[in-house]
Amino acid sequence: MRPSPVPASAPTQLTARCPEDVLALIPVVLGFVPDTSVVMLTFGAARPFHARVDLPPTRDKIPELVASLLEPARLHRVRRAFFVVYSSDPRLSGAVTRALVRSFEEVGVDVMDVLRADGERWYAALGRPGVPARGVPYDVSAHPFVAQAVVDGRVTHGSREELRSTMAGQPAQVGRVVAALAALTGDPPPVLDEGAWAAELVGRHTRDATAPDDADLARLLRGMLELRVRDAAWSPMCREGAPEAVRFWTDVVRRSPAPLLAAPAALLAFAAWLAGQGAVAWCALDRCAEADDDYSLAGLVEHALTQALPPEAWDGDWDWRAGLDPG
Numbered sequence: 001m002r003p004s005p006v007p008a009s010a011p012t013q014l015t016a017r018c019p020e021d022v023l024a025l026i027p028v029v030l031g032f033v034p035d036t037s038v039v040m041l042t043f044g045a046a047r048p049f050h051a052r053v054d055l056p057p058t059r060d061k062i063p064e065l066v067a068s069l070l071e072p073a074r075l076h077r078v079r080r081a082f083f084v085v086y087s088s089d090p091r092l093s094g095a096v097t098r099a100l101v102r103s104f105e106e107v108g109v110d111v112m113d114v115l116r117a118d119g120e121r122w123y124a125a126l127g128r129p130g131v132p133a134r135g136v137p138y139d140v141s142a143h144p145f146v147a148q149a150v151v152d153g154r155v156t157h158g159s160r161e162e163l164r165s166t167m168a169g170q171p172a173q174v175g176r177v178v179a180a181l182a183a184l185t186g187d188p189p190p191v192l193d194e195g196a197w198a199a200e201l202v203g204r205h206t207r208d209a210t211a212p213d214d215a216d217l218a219r220l221l222r223g224m225l226e227l228r229v230r231d232a233a234w235s236p237m238c239r240e241g242a243p244e245a246v247r248f249w250t251d252v253v254r255r256s257p258a259p260l261l262a263a264p265a266a267l268l269a270f271a272a273w274l275a276g277q278g279a280v281a282w283c284a285l286d287r288c289a290e291a292d293d294d295y296s297l298a299g300l301v302e303h304a305l306t307q308a309l310p311p312e313a314w315d316g317d318w319d320w321r322a323g324l325d326p327g
Contacts, residue, residue: 019115019122019136024143026050026084031279032157035119037086038096040069043112044079049308052279055087059095066103072308073109080110085125088118097125164283166250167268173255180218181257192324194223195232199320203236206248214255221256224263230297231320234267239311242275253287262292269301274311281305 016022022041027033029050036055042048053068073081083100087093097114104111114125121135140146149156157163188194198220205212212220223229237245249268256264265288272281281301288298304313 020138020140020143021145022082022084022115023117023122023138024140024145027140027156028145028149028154031155031277032160032163034086035159038065038069038100039084039086040073041082041084042073042076042078042080043082045076047076047310047312048078049076049310051308055085055092055096059092062096062099065096066099068306069100070103070107072306073104074107075307078109080112082112083114083125085114085116086118087116090116090123093125101126160279160283163279164286167253167265167280167283167287169256169258170254174257176214177218177221177255178257180214181222181260183215184218184222188223188226191226191228192321194226195229195320198223198229199232199235202233202248206236206241206244209244209247211248211251217252217255220252221260221264225260228320228324230263230267233263234270234297235318235320237267237271237274238316239274239314242271242311245271246275246277246280249284253284258291261290262288262295262298265291266295266297266301269298273301273304274314276311278305 016025026039026041030039030052034052037052038055040051042050049072051069051072053065056062056065081104083097085093085096087096093116097116100114101111111126113128116123116125117138118135120137122138123133123135124131146156157166189197201212201216201220204210220233224233246268249264249271252264253261253268265284269281269284269288272278272284282305285298285302288295292298303309
């Protein structure tokens with residue numbers, strides 16, 4: 001199980017007062033409409049967060065699901081939690097609900113409520129006066145939270161697969177970059193020179209919201225096979241500019257040939273974590289694994305995500321040139 005934590009804060013403060021508000025809020029904070037999932041909203045911690053995990057197909061995987069949510073909740077000393085189980089299977093979701101309530105309350109985390117939602121109706125998993133057993137119809141497509149997300153420029157995708165498709169390779173663009181790679185001749189420049197060039201390129205395009213041409217992208221991808229050059233391309237990243245870095249590296253990932261995908265996909269994952277876009281980060285890690293399922297930077301991001309570490313945990317105070325011989 002891989003939780004997809006995201007910070008509880010948002011550009012605009014949204015306060016949920018009823019189940020429909022919660023069901024409208026979750027796609028906004030996750031960036032997509034969840035399906036066959038468990039979503040956890042946390043409260044009372046120094047740094048609250050929200051998380052999503054896949055709902056397992058069978059009951060024997062329920063302990064793993066519970067552990068994946070309980071570990072970061074305990075780490076961050078969460079006081080209260082609210083769960084939504086997205087499922088059309090009342091028996092499986094009932095077993096998940098019981099396991100979550102028992103495990104969380106055993107360690108002193110108050111479970112405020114559990115809802116089950118099947119896309120058309122929501123159900124009070126713990127029982128609620130006045131809520132019929134057949135559930136309550138809901139439709140949040142026109143909810144004020146959704147409208148506010150559009151105003152804020154927050155994109156909400158219809159599913160996780162739709163979100164994944166935003167970073168899928170584009171064959172025509174990949175083909176042009178492959179041709180540009182073939183045109184590169186001679187040995188790469190020295191690491192310090194190539195790193196300085198990469199840092200300037202990434203910083204400029206991130207700042208100006210532009211994209212490198214095929215020749216520059218080919219050179220960047222070849223250079224990032226050297227980890228110090230990869231680090232140089234990473235160095236312009238900061239918390240304030242993380243959304244722009246997500247845009248830049250998403251474009252690079254979509255244009256990268258598979259053998260050179262690990263570095264840009266891992267950098268996209270890091271930028272997404274830094275921007276509080278946990279679901280985007282996980283999708284980027286999936287793309288990174290297509291090229292290298294043991295890439296060290298990807299492992300760093302995965303640790304940050306599974307432990308629900310906030311972006312503030314990274315100070316960005318490092319120098320990619322450290323230890324390199326300037327001569």
